[in-house]
Amino acid sequence: MKSFINTLLFLAITSIYSQNTIQGIVTDANTQEQLAFVNIYISDLEKGTITDGNGNFKLENLPSGHYNILFSFLGYKTESFKISIPTTDIITISLTPTAIEMESIIVSTPFHKLQSDNVMKVEQKTMEDLKASGAITLSEGITNIAGVESITTGLSIGKPVIRGLSSNRVLVYTQGIRLENQQFGSEHGLGVNAAGIQSVEVIKGPASLLYGSDALGGVLYLNPERFAENGKSSGDLSGNYFSNTQGFNTNAGFKSSENNFKFLFRGSIAEHSDYTTKDYRVTNTRFREQDFKAGIGYQVSQFKTEFRYNVNHSKLGIPEAIGEQSTNRTPLLPFQDITNHIFSSKSTLFFNNSKLDINLGFIYNDRKEFEEHHHEDDDEDDEDEEHEEDEHEDEDEILEAALHMKLKTANYDIKYSLPELGKFETIIGVQGMNQTNSNYGEEQLIPDATTNDFGVLATSHIHFENADVQLGARFDTRNIDILNSINKSFNSFNGAFGVKTNIAKNMTARVNLATGFRAPNLSELTSEGSHEGTNRYEIGNSSLKSEQNFQTDVALEFKSEHVELFANGFYNKINNYIFLSPNGEVINEDPVFLYLQDDAKLYGGEFGFHLHPHPLDWLHFESSFEMVTGKQDNEGYLPLIPANSLTNMIRVEFEKPWIKKGYGFVKLRTTFDQNNVSAFETNTDGYNLLSAGLGGSFELFKNELSVIVSANNLTDETYTNHLSRLKPDGIFNMGRNINLGFTYSL
Template identity: 75%
Template sequence: MRLFLNTLLLLAITNIYSQSSIKGSVMDAHTNEGLAFVNIYITDLEKGTTTNENGMFQIDNIPSGKHTMQVSIIGYETQSINIFIPNSNDFTIRLMPSAIEMEGVIISTPFHKLQSENVMKVEQESVKNLKASGAVNLADGISNIAGVESVTTGLSIGKPVIRGLSSNRVLVYAQGVRLENQQFGAEHGLGISDNGIESIEVIKGPASLLYGSDALGGVLYLNPERFAPTNTSAGDFGGTYFSNTKGYNTNAGFKSSEDHFKFLFRGSLTEHSDYKTNDYRVTNTRFREQDFKAGIGYQDQGFKTEFRYNVNHSKLGIPEDIGEQSILRTPLLPFQEITNHVFSSKSTVYLNNSRLDINLGYIYNDRKEFEEHHHDEEEEEEHEEDEDEDEVLEAALHMKLKTANYDVKYHLPTLGKFETIVGMQGMNQVNTNYGEETLIPDATTNDFGILGVSHVHFDKTDLQLGVRYDNRHINIQSGAIQKSFNSFNGAAGIKTNIAKNIITRINLSTGFRAPNLAELTSDGTHEGTNRYEIGNPDLKNEQNFQSDINFEFKNEHVEFFVNGFYNKVNNYIFLSPDGTVIEGDPVFVYLQDDARLYGGEVGLHIHPHPLDWLHIESSFETVTGKQKNDAYLPLIPANSISNIIRVEFEKTWLKQGYAFLKLKSTFTQNNVGVFETDTAGYSLLSAGLGGTFSLFKNEATITLSGTNLTNVTYINHLSRLKPDGIFNMGRNINIGITYQ
């Protein structure tokens, strides 16, 4: 690996070309009038500017080679333009008016294209829009994305579910590196704040070709906040109040960029008391989260690099039953105290029509769990007073997970119609226990993978092909167990314009997941589930094959899409009782069987002429999961349908104004796993409005939204509080303001 990397760096040093500037104008395609404030952004450089009042722009210090320039503004179709430095220097760009929302460049796929140009169907949504819809936090917000839900424990703990698959079957990326935070655990949330995150992308289906093990079910990719445009500075602060939890989310940030250096930072504080249903407050769903993000970047002479750091500290109550009714914010026992440190560096060396990307990451996850201790009666009498305080200070469960990973990709020079990337990825992970309880043993995990992927361009058709090999080696200290898992995976996709406004995508892909430490080594009572779990060291890789088809029709006023998938998972790992009892708890063992999941999403978006300010949206999503014996898989989301009416408006005193009304109906889920019960259907009504106005010569944005406005008492099928009959959150009104 070191020889390979050094060779590529040597090539970089000897092939760097001089830098150039690009300039141009952007105008309306119908009127030929210059457009002001158009966003010009070179995606691989993460560098951009905006047009002046005459529609003119200029960007300096562009390294030689091929780049992609994105041109976007509300009310016009987004354009993606390939530029070749030093050959391309002057541009005249004409944008077509459109009521369709601006497209964003997809970062989670290898070639960084607009979604309309992408061979894979990837969902993308801005965090700003998710917050405006009433989302309390990141786990709550992602459930607004088609095909995505969350397994939740109260309000503070949530983990993504993509088309019925979750936990170690879904990989989360933040700051360009894989986020590792003991995600195998049912009560282990994301451990990351939505403050300082710009957008979310979701790959729905096997992404092992791009990301290796644990991406069998898909990827949740969190794009961090962008740096400021060159030679500009910006600061903002704001907050949101939540009526249901008497909670708040405050944050402040600043960023500045010069020709070569750029930096940013953002800090936030969030606190919530127990959430309220129509009948009661759910005891110990309270939590507190502190988050700080910072980044610094440098670019010069065919080289750019950036370093980002995020520390997130949270104290999360773990709800057990309905008890104390209060609006206090300090968690009761049991509670988690989690600190996540994420260090990442992202560097690119630009060569002659090619480039080398080097991403490095280090994640330090410190997880503590505090709970009521049980002692002998005699011991309690002797030390009752002394131990009252110690119980709170000493963690029953304390694990540290340290993960270092690397991702090196070389973009070969374009050869005719072929764009090709080769690369290697790896991870070293060490889990260590410090508490009196051991959930999983001390162990070291090492991953290594190599891949190659090509994008082939034709006039109306694009192909994407790729192959990959992976090895995972696990060294478990207790019992001196060593396990190795290997897998070859591939993907093939085609996108074609079968008519002027119709796009069809077909993707075939495989993925794999090596068993996690809990599945291999568990031997003890799993708190909160009342079962004794026994691992299986003979488990094999989960291996899947998924076929996806996507059909899209889009013109100036109507959008329609259909997504369908069929996912076959061999050696699916699941828990099953063996009929015995240990320490009063039933024994569950890990077994494997083949499984299949199928379903999809359908959506319609109408913005009728001449009422371009009016948007009518409707979408339906469904997924079914079964084992080989036709028994249903657990934790499969219920079918649902969403209907939204949204208006957008501009006034002299109010910019980017909007209002919406949303009704989401979730159907009865009676296709349940062996240990689950049926869940009744329900409908939730939401509404909101907002906009931007001038305040003291700067911009202020205000949002007002309400969720579950009719205060329905309901239980989501993916709520871990469901077995106790505890309802999800009732009516909540959010009001937020941000000042630039």
């Protein structure tokens, strides 16, 4: 092993001197006019540039090998193709005008291709698009992606749901590493701030081949913002105000790149009071959040590396009932106090026609939960009620955490991209994780334990003349060692096969078959206690087996210059599905729920169209329909399955001498009745939510100022989402909210 590592380092050092340059010209396919300011980007190398006023470009200090190069420009179809470096050829490329939005590189799948070239169907949204909808939090914003919903406890606590699956069945990746933050609990939120995130990608369906256990239901992949291009610096300041919560968020960042070194940092603060419905404020949905992200990178011809750090501290109120009506922002009891540290390292060694990627991560999650009966009130009679808010600010100093858990996770992901063999691109790799959970509070929901994962994988992309095929296999093992109790191991072999082909002019078909697995988590195996936010007493089951699933996905897509149609259908069969079921008993005034297993199935899909009629390319009509049904083998329905929904939107885009990237939209989202409910759920009525927004960029003091104005639930409708944890208490979701936001580029 030592000899192998020394060989890799020797090759990396000696190949630094193998520096190459490519150059070319970009023109309009119809007029042959040379295009200025076209974006050119090589994702593997994370290097890019733009064309000059004559359409020319040059990229220097490039390693030898085969790479995908991307050309994108607003108003033109994005083009991508493979180049071999070194080359002395002048690259000439013609871009075709189109009203279709620009495509971006998909990062969450292993071969980093445009979605139009990808075998797997992956949804991608930029944070700019999600912010335009007026979402207050990231967990709310991702619900604008087809097939994605969120289980919520108030406003600040939300968990992603992909096609009816959530909790540990959906894996979240941030900064290139898997996020571990005690996500087993339904009342535990996403724990990631939107500031400093470039885009969001969603793999819908089993992704155990790429990510191992816990990716049985899909992956939410958060791409961090890019470093500045070499020789450039930039900064920005942004802020948002939300009328419903009388809350705000602000963030500021700066990044620079010079002489192969690059760095960035970004800080943000958010504060919100209780959200309001048409009739009342929902007590203790208030929260505070502070977030800081930083990164440093170094890049030469044959080697690149970057280190990123993110610390997030949040204080989240846990709503229980309608009580105090105020606009205070300090959470009441009970509340969560969470600090999450994420350290990540990402390095690549480039060899002739191959590369080695090494991703390392460490996550330190410190979770505290405070409850009313732990308040030390010896001097309560002497306190002045008029200073109640000040008392809450000092509460964590005089309170002892009822629940205090520290989760430390170290993980690694090492992949080697082999030299291409004819039509084959192949990647082999190993992934693993070491995780320890420790308790320090008065109560204990899950025990002290150590978890170790190890997986080995191989996957290939095969290029045929009329089709692309992707296949792979993987073996995983997970060991859970619970101190002074049980030691359990879970093993699984999984595979995937997919094909993409053009079945007619402008029509693409994708078929993907994949298996996935999920080992039981600590909560399911050992839980014993009441969970705040869910109002139930949970009892674990140490005899649980791993969940194993097989999913079939079929996706059809028609795309012409002015019309896009899509239909994505899936059928997901899950063996040993783990679920909670009440046994009729009550402990500490909470109903008792047991963890049980049964086979289950989920099926449904997403369907829609996008029309931008000629010659009104600035006008867009978009419509989409989402549906999912989940059942146990006994034909009983699964809990927490999203209701079917229909979204219709009219959007306009415009450019004027005084405004750039102008847009406006009106959206109506119809959520239908949810009558397919589990034995301990109740039906949920449907509702309609009307939203609208307007935005654009202006020049102010020679810098760009972007402004957005949006409004959600314009009619102030009172409604309850089926996935709201407050539904059993008869508490409505948020009423009308108006968002005012700006971003100023420095």
